[in-house]
Amino acid sequence: MSLIDEPVPGPGGPGILRRISLWWGSYPLTQVAVITAVVALFWLLGHNTAETMARIGITPGFDFLSRPASFEIGEAPIAFKAGDPYARAILAGLLNTIKAAALGCVLATILGVVLGVAGLSGNLLLAGLVRWYVEIVRNTPLLLQLFFWISLAKSFPSPRQALSAFGSFFLTNRGVFVPGLGFHNVSVPTLWLLGGLAAAYLIFVLRAWRGGGLSARRLGLATALLLGAVALAFPLTGAGAAWEIPALAGFNIRGGYNLTPEFAALLTGLVVKFSAAIAEIVRAGIQSVDRGQWEASRALGLHNGQIMRLVVLPQALRVITPLTTSSYLDLTKDSSLAVAIGYPDLVSIINTTANTTGQSLEALTLLIGIYLAINLSVSAAMNLYNKRVSLKGARI
DSSP, X not given: OOGGGXXXXXXXXXXXXXXXHHHHOSOHHHHHHHHHHHHHHHHHHHHHHHHHHHHTTXXXXXXXXXSBOOOOOSXXXXXXXXXXXXXXXXXXXXXXXXHHHHHHHHHHHHHHHHHHHHTTSSXXXXXXXXXXXXXXXXXXXXXXXXXXXXXXXXXXXXXXXXXXXXXXXXXXXXXXXXXXXXXXXXOHHHHHHHHHHHHHHHHHHHHHHHTXXXXXXHHHHHHHXXXXXXXXXXXXXXXXXXXXXXXXXXXXXXXSEEEOHHHHHHHHHHHXXXXXXXXXXXXXXXXXXXXXXXXXXXXXXXXXXXIIIIIIHHHXXXXXXXXXXXXXXXXXXXXXXXXXXXXXXXXXXXHHHHHXXXXXXXXXXXXXXXXXXXXXXXXXXXXXXXXXXXHXXXXX
């Protein structure tokens, strides 16, 4: 008889009731009472809400999304006019929020890294100015800063007396005018072709990145190929693009890209506020790298720029990335303060939708779900990057 078939001496494992008891934990009756109370509270709130909506003649549900909206949107990345469905209005608000948050994250990161490195320079005047900038900005409410920037944007002169820089940048009370690409005759096939090229580029970059083969040379070559394909896509589909420089024409400025006063104030406020936070994160990350790394690098003959780029920053990224992720999430959420200065972001559009339809509960549910999806997407993307940076640091 094999030893494997013999019964194992000693007491057996816990039975099914004991396992349920261990999973449930201590004080089972108290937990049952708490869960029952929470369920009863939600049922009561839901019942009262349904009764109130029925009393004022509102049918619960999301059917209102297909109804025509009775308001205009001052600034929308997609064409919108009164009479279009509420769903399209909410999409326009969502795109406005994504535009402000994405540009804010990119510009705040660039400015924050520059300020963080400048704050550690040996120049006492420069380091002192950075310290004052960080302290003033971080200790001032963002809403107050937005009021300051919108007041400043509204105080600029009219287009005929606009403040100009290099003859290409204009500050006016109608917004900020900067050079930009102007597109003509863009059709649906053009958009499909551009979308396919962008998807192919992203798939190539992600696969090369995950495989560890994304060098600067391959990335540059792929980007050059993408730009070349985009340049060919326009004439093939009958579309056109031209670089436009804004210029005064009559009583207004024509050409280029116009940042409305509300968007310019929101973007400036977000960039200034969160660049200060990122500057502190960068400073802390650089200082977390051991001084011996600097001394060893100097012993190898590297100058300060090479030490920072090749030795210090790759290691500091392991500290910088998780904290910067929190700043990105805060920036995205704080972009909702745009409603205070009149920028038609997601919160503003959904507020208007709730007021005009009476579907406040559904509108609030949509708002929570959309912000949750945006922030979880940002967090997932940054976690992927953090994993990559952590592995790179470990190899060093």
